[in-house]
């Protein structure tokens with residue numbers, strides 16, 4: 001049996017915009033109110049995904065969410081026709097309205113935590129959608145995310161879907177952005193590393209002072225229980241509270257792992273030595289490559305600006321690893337010279353590929369934010385909804401679909417345009433037919 005890591009990239013939705021919604025995420029705050037290009041954003045994402053497929057990797061896509069979220073606006077007391085709901089909300093509660101328009105589901109690293117079948121007690125692949133409680137705009141995602149995941153991984157024999165954790169800060173969960181799995185090969189049981197920002201039930205423990213810690217230890221533990229993971233295969237590591245306060249709102253902004261490699265900034269974790277000793281002991285006899293970047297080489301500030309660690313590390317068909325980086329890394333002298341040197345060192349990482357995902361970067365989402373990793377064997381891959389796998393035909397079809405429905409430019413002031421709602425729903429309705437997802441959106445269930 002063969003085993004693969006399949007990346008499921010989030011399709012960027014038709015309302016992609018910059019509303020400054022994420023306190024603690026430097027790029028989101030800095031670009032508030034800038035004009036966006038949903039069309040360019042969607043194409044940049046598709047091109048990155050297709051390039052990985054062309055490298056011989058299996059690649060899928062996940063559908064975006066329905067925005068503006070009229071259902072939530074109605075829940076919050078705005079009434080009348082859909083157009084009236086938009087108009088009243090935009091006028092009476094502009095910040096609430098903007099939160100209900102975010103295309104943030106594009107960052108599918110936050111869609112869910114996934115445990116492959118090699119790690120779970122029942123031998124199925126487990127999915128728990130992230131509740132994303134820390135940001136109102138993101139807390140609107142988990143229910144529909146759950147439906148999209150069920151329609152994508154739609155076979156009970158191989159896939160187990162859980163409900164997101166209770167919607168409360170005590171169980172704040174940001175999904176795979178704070179979860180890395182190391183393994184000797186994708187089919188072998190691995191070490192699942194859960195990273196958290198604070199202890200919800202013990203406030204005497206260290207925690208950031210300036211920006212919020214979005215993920216709690218208790219949420220990580222709940223997911224490990226739900227997925228039937230053995231204590232022998234799980235390590236919980238606290239993020240360094242100081243780096244959260246420097247804009248590292250998810251651990252995947254400061255570290256990334258793949259197979260026997262953990263690439264990290266020296267300031268990423270609290271109690272690094274103890275955590276790494278536990279990871280190595282649970283990993284087994286083979287050596288883990290802990291690739292450390294120190295502050296002299298690249299400062300935390302530069303890492304946050306360039307997203308050096310929000311890169312994907314992928315295993316190529318010849319067994320070498322490649323780093324998939326945003327062009328911001330190439331444009332930084334410190335980072336590009338670090339990366340050019342890295343590929344000459346004695347580690348599995350041998351190639352660097354740069355991609356322009358600027359539309360996403362301006363909201364704090366790099367290449368790694370745009371994808372959800374699902375390690376599977378060939379039978380499991382065969383059980384995935386085949387219409388969501390990105391081969392040439394789907395790539396071409398999705399590009400045409402974007403050309404047909406997406407705007408070239410969008411201003412925050414355009415978001416209450418009732419025509420945009422119609423365009424978005426028309427696009428998403430067609431997408432559910434292309435991907436054969438069924439009726440996953442609230443507007444399809446009226």
Ligand SMILES: N=C(N)NCCC[C@H](NC(=O)CCC(=O)O)C(=O)O
Nearest residue numbers: 018019020021022028109177250369
């Ligand atoms: N690191 C990972 N895995 N994901 C990045 C998510 C970025 C997202 N930005 C936003 O939601 C900004 C939206 C706005 O401001 O318009 C967030 O902060 O949750």
